[in-house]
Amino acid sequence: MSSKICKDLKVRVEWTDPPASMTGTILRADSQTLVVSLAPEGVGDRPATSLRAAKTVRISAAADDALYCFDSTPLQSSGLLLHLTPPREICRVQRREDVRQPCLLDVELVIPRGGQKTATSRATAVNISRGGLLIVFDGRLGTGDTVQLSMTLPGGEPPIRADAMVVRTEPFLRLGQQRLRVALRITGLPRPDERRLSQFITRCQVKARSGVA
Numbered sequence: 001m002s003s004k005i006c007k008d009l010k011v012r013v014e015w016t017d018p019p020a021s022m023t024g025t026i027l028r029a030d031s032q033t034l035v036v037s038l039a040p041e042g043v044g045d046r047p048a049t050s051l052r053a054a055k056t057v058r059i060s061a062a063a064d065d066a067l068y069c070f071d072s073t074p075l076q077s078s079g080l081l082l083h084l085t086p087p088r089e090i091c092r093v094q095r096r097e098d099v100r101q102p103c104l105l106d107v108e109l110v111i112p113r114g115g116q117k118t119a120t121s122r123a124t125a126v127n128i129s130r131g132g133l134l135i136v137f138d139g140r141l142g143t144g145d146t147v148q149l150s151m152t153l154p155g156g157e158p159p160i161r162a163d164a165m166v167v168r169t170e171p172f173l174r175l176g177q178q179r180l181r182v183a184l185r186i187t188g189l190p191r192p193d194e195r196r197l198s199q200f201i202t203r204c205q206v207k208a209r210s211g212v213a
Contacts, residue, residue: 010061109135111145
């Protein structure tokens with residue numbers, strides 16, 4: 001089995017007859033079996049006999065570097081545990097760092113104003129990737145400006161903090177007020193925050209592919 005499919009990966013299991021999907025976490029992955037612990041929500045909609053009767057399910061697995069998909073056959077189920085055949089062929093769907101994920105995230109910007117002076121402003125991120133983000137901003141920024149940013153992802157975890165540089169600005173009017181769309185390239189991001197950002201983007205991808213809002 002590919003080393004990309006391993007313990008603790010978050011996955012989505014999709015059935016086609018009838019259409020349904022559930023999320024879960026891989027508990028064991030070896031050459032004989034794949035064991036997934038399903039999240040409690042949604043399990044009640046599919047009895048154990050239905051889980052076992054499915055000929056094939058589609059698995060989407062959120063690894064650190066990409067989203068991987070493969071087909072598998074249910075072997076047995078016990079409560080929230082689903083035993084599956086290991087994947088034969090794995091498809092790498094997309095590298096997350098290339099993905100611009102739509103979002104609505106509050107962002108705090110610390111903007112240098114010369115010398116030791118800084119200004120703090122608020123903005124809204126409307127899409128994001130591992131390499132940068134697009135924000136809507138009602139202040140002043142120009143191409144080449146550097147900022148420090150802080151943003152909170154859904155889930156109540158501590159804010160992600162990063163250094164960034166303005167690569168593009170685009171003025172527009174909103175409700176009669178002048179605003180800026182600002183494209184930022186992330187130039188510095190601590191490793192733990194990089195991992196959290198990657199996981200957030202992958203979760204959004206999985207939900208989008210399975211049609212979950």
